[in-house]
Amino acid sequence: MAEPVLKIEGISKSFGALKASDDVSLDLVPGEIHALIGPNGAGKTTLIAQIAGSLQPDRGRVHLEGRDVTALDTVARARAGLGRTFQISSLAMEDSVLQNAVLGALGARQKPLGLFARVMKDRDLTEVAMQALREVGLEEYAKFRVADLSHGQRRQLEVAVALTLQPHVFLMDEPMAGLGAEGSAQLVPLLQRLKSRAPILLVEHDMDAVFQLADRISVLVYGRIIATGTPDEIRANAEVREAYLGEEDAA
Amino acid sequence: MISREGLINTALVFGLLLVPLWAHFSDEPYIVTLSTRVAILALAGVGLNLALGLGGLVSLGHAMFFGIGGYAAGILASHAQSYTPLFEWPVVIEGTQFMPVIWLVAIVASALVALLTGALSLRTSGVYFIMITLAFGQMFYYFTISWPAYGGEDGLSIYVRDRFPGLNTLVPIQFFGLCFAALMLALVVVARIARSGFGLALNAARQNEARVRAVGIEPYRLRLAAFVISGAITGLAGALYADLNRFVSPAMFSWQTSGEIMVFVILGGVARLFGPVAGAALFIILEEVLGGMSDYWHIWLGLLLLIVVLFARGGLIGLIAGQARRDSAGEGGGHG
Numbered sequence: 001m002a003e004p005v006l007k008i009e010g011i012s013k014s015f016g017a018l019k020a021s022d023d024v025s026l027d028l029v030p031g032e033i034h035a036l037i038g039p040n041g042a043g044k045t046t047l048i049a050q051i052a053g054s055l056q057p058d059r060g061r062v063h064l065e066g067r068d069v070t071a072l073d074t075v076a077r078a079r080a081g082l083g084r085t086f087q088i089s090s091l092a093m094e095d096s097v098l099q100n101a102v103l104g105a106l107g108a109r110q111k112p113l114g115l116f117a118r119v120m121k122d123r124d125l126t127e128v129a130m131q132a133l134r135e136v137g138l139e140e141y142a143k144f145r146v147a148d149l150s151h152g153q154r155r156q157l158e159v160a161v162a163l164t165l166q167p168h169v170f171l172m173d174e175p176m177a178g179l180g181a182e183g184s185a186q187l188v189p190l191l192q193r194l195k196s197r198a199p200i201l202l203v204e205h206d207m208d209a210v211f212q213l214a215d216r217i218s219v220l221v222y223g224r225i226i227a228t229g230t231p232d233e234i235r236a237n238a239e240v241r242e243a244y245l246g247e248e249d250a251a
Numbered sequence: 252m253i254s255r256e257g258l259i260n261t262a263l264v265f266g267l268l269l270v271p272l273w274a275h276f277s278d279e280p281y282i283v284t285l286s287t288r289v290a291i292l293a294l295a296g297v298g299l300n301l302a303l304g305l306g307g308l309v310s311l312g313h314a315m316f317f318g319i320g321g322y323a324a325g326i327l328a329s330h331a332q333s334y335t336p337l338f339e340w341p342v343v344i345e346g347t348q349f350m351p352v353i354w355l356v357a358i359v360a361s362a363l364v365a366l367l368t369g370a371l372s373l374r375t376s377g378v379y380f381i382m383i384t385l386a387f388g389q390m391f392y393y394f395t396i397s398w399p400a401y402g403g404e405d406g407l408s409i410y411v412r413d414r415f416p417g418l419n420t421l422v423p424i425q426f427f428g429l430c431f432a433a434l435m436l437a438l439v440v441v442a443r444i445a446r447s448g449f450g451l452a453l454n455a456a457r458q459n460e461a462r463v464r465a466v467g468i469e470p471y472r473l474r475l476a477a478f479v480i481s482g483a484i485t486g487l488a489g490a491l492y493a494d495l496n497r498f499v500s501p502a503m504f505s506w507q508t509s510g511e512i513m514v515f516v517i518l519g520g521v522a523r524l525f526g527p528v529a530g531a532a533l534f535i536i537l538e539e540v541l542g543g544m545s546d547y548w549h550i551w552l553g554l555l556l557l558i559v560v561l562f563a564r565g566g567l568i569g570l571i572a573g574q575a576r577r578d579s580a581g582e583g584g585g586h587g
Binding site: 052054074075076078079084086090091092093094095099100102103104106107108110113114115116117118119120122125161164165 | 443444446447448449450451452454455458459461462463464465466467468469473
């Protein structure tokens, strides 16, 4: 297997007696979608926060392209090439769709932001931004205010902003949340295309999408990874069926 | 096509220019002085608006910068008047009544204090930020009261208004011209900043901090820079205000001053470029009209402020321009 782009080693995080992450290790190799699934309360959000840098683990290390980024904060990890999307759309709601995308391109440029030049007239930035909007199918909405978009369009914009970062790793926290079957079906081919540009660590509740997209799946239960493998292996895994998929079947 | 807000802004500029010109030719120096006050207080508000409107930083300490600018003018002038140097060691620094130097000192001193106080206070947010900026302002207030070297409680007088090359600043309309020019310059600077990359990121950080972090930009540094520029503009206003009154006192540092600057911004319209201009003008008109009728005119001001906050969030400009949208960083938005 190729050298992993993202490698998480033995991460543990406790809140009092609760072990939110219990010795979690996983990695992400070039060209793959690695899905992280688990029932509610399994510790997915906590794990994502530790990978993104908004939460420091008690133990363990996070490596990005061979570099130890455990001590870096969110900003530094974004600059190191981590492009994340949020579970709850996290956008500048009063700004236009294009402005949100330009903000991403501006951050990714890693140069002084500019104090006097008109940012929306900067062709380099607006081209990157428009390209990203085209890819997610939002180019016609470029001038709309984000607050006026539908929920699904905001989810698409989340992905578009991550695209403008031209990241080395995508960290996607439930990009299909609240999208419904039709919305998910639109996003699936996009993610399929994206993984060749940068591997995707995908946290997702939509099992259809996960089994369609993922090259590998890790199952998180009570803060521990109980299994990692191909979709077929995960389907066949007795422990997983009992802990997770079984529940779904029963429900 | 010019938007409605653009028309209002143009009207404000011409109004602020034509009223004192008319007053000058009608021999009404008091109205020229009132207009000068509007220009200076609007300038102070333009400074605050950058932090408050674009950055979302509710600073209740901007009197600090207003006062620093005022005392920069007062202290330099008092030394020039008494022919005593400020320092003799390690180099001799003389006082001055030369406005460009005074303004430079006011701007640099305010910016430095904004950098120091901002570096600390911006580590907090929300109500704690309001309280810590208030506390910094009050520290300066009590310090100047108890500092006998420069008049303490009694303040400092500037016996002859400071000079500006080529102008006779003692003529009210000429001094007004200076203040008006400073205001216009500040408006241009803030307008450019609002549409810059820095402005886009600052405005986005106000709306969603996590988003800005996720694209690799640190909100703290944006806010600190905004706070410094904001403080410097308000500091310049303070220096002009000292020359307008030819007097500075600790009252410039009081939290009521911070409150009044914020009232200008809110009355006129938070985050509207010309909000502070409209707000300061309305404030002075109310003070003149209502103040002439009753000593308790602040009650009516309070009522008006209440109405604006409850029913017209965009302030006076938002009310007339008729859209509740903030004048944010770009030309792309707003098909609401």
